[in-house]
Amino acid sequence: MYERVNERVSVVAIFRDTTPIFEPVKFKWKGRERIVQKVGYVYKYKEGQALVHVVSVTDGESFYELLFDSQKLTWTIGRMAVNDSS
């Protein structure tokens, strides 16, 4: 179902003074710009001392897990899945 990607990605995100504090708006992956249609869930976990924020999003066609490493300030696509339901 899910495919592990683990590739760096360019992301445009909004940082707000209200909740949700930050939200990716669009990202560019494999040369194509993808607009975030819906954010499913945002959570975080620790990898050693680094705090990784996981933002689960869809662009309407596929699902992506965007990982924001708060220590390195990088965005990565962790896992993705193509919508295979008819």
Next chain:
Amino acid sequence: MIPHKQPWMDLPINAAEPLTMHVDMNSCFATMEQQANPLLRGRPVGVAAYNAPYGCVIAPSYEAKAKGVKTGMRVWEARQLCPDIAIIQSNPPLYRDAHMRFKRIFQDYSDRVVPKSIDEAVIDFGGTEQIRKGKSLVDIGYEIKKRVRDEIGDWVRVNVGISTNRFLAKTAAGLHKPDGLDVITKDNLLDIYAGMDLLDITGINTRYQARLMQGGIRTPLEFFNAPIYVLKKEVFKSIVGYYWYVKLRGWEIEDYESPRQTIGHNYTVQVRPATPEQIEKFMMKLCEKTGRRLRRNSYFAEGIQVWASFQDHTFWHVGHRVGTRLYTTSDIFHYAMNYFNERPHYRVITKMGVTVYDLQPLMPEQVSLFDGLHGDKNALSRSLDAVNNRYGDMVVGSALLMDMDNFILDRVAFGSVKDLQELYSDS
């Protein structure tokens, strides 16, 4: 408090104001996967420990349950029943995050919140400010439901049950899944029992059902009406009969938390047959996980059990008290491997595990004059744990653990409360 009154068979239904609330999120792991990935909503989803034919479905979604998929089924069985099921490998950090949000909401209402598992909790409202202000528990229940949707996710639904004890509150929470809110009081208790089967009662499995049937008890109402001596002497043949007698009437009997008795870990072996070298690696990883959990909880153990189940559906185990303190991963591994080598080698292992028992709180120990390194080994273990906590799991560890990232994945105990304590200490 249970009124102290004899004989017990006169114990009335608890008529107190219902102040115990049970909240649970059914199909928690599958629901959270659907919350995270909106493309999965409305589709049958099965969360499995491993996405392999012999992996176990640990949480089917409501849509999958409707097609007959049950918790505990193998992935291949689930696919046979429901070919369009999306099998997702479990994602513990997601569920832990949901659990923490879940708990934070409840703690806004009472300081007596007891998590029963990762997806259910009991809230005791006795003496809380909310109640003193005259707010109804039903209103609070609806408010909690709304907050769960707002603060955890719009796909997440919880069942709320309210009654005078934990048992009846849980029963109430199970009446109208997946989004129910029910109250059980002395006035509707017997009607509720009349609409249930024995197996609908929390804690009654097929084994207990058979015992009850043998005692002539065929329905929950008959169970309720059974005299205490029948339950104690004939059906359960132990104090358990008394516990049932009391809790069926809405009196609290479950507010005692037993101390932790074992720590362990297990692994479904995907490589079949696994080579002795692979088995040794798996065992090292299991011992490392067990050891870290033991040390995090500041225990040492005096007994160890290793076990395996085999492809021919047989089971083998051996356990011993070892006469020394088990604390470091290397000590646990030493004994585990020694005992595990006694297994029938000609059988193909499908699952293996290690459990340490006779847990004792770690106190400063008397260091033997002739074994000066023992204390140093313990301190070294704690230092290695600190390094791994800081820089990521298994940054430093036994060479046997190299290239083991894809084996023995992070797991979340969805039935156990004890491991949740580790969750809180990490947050």
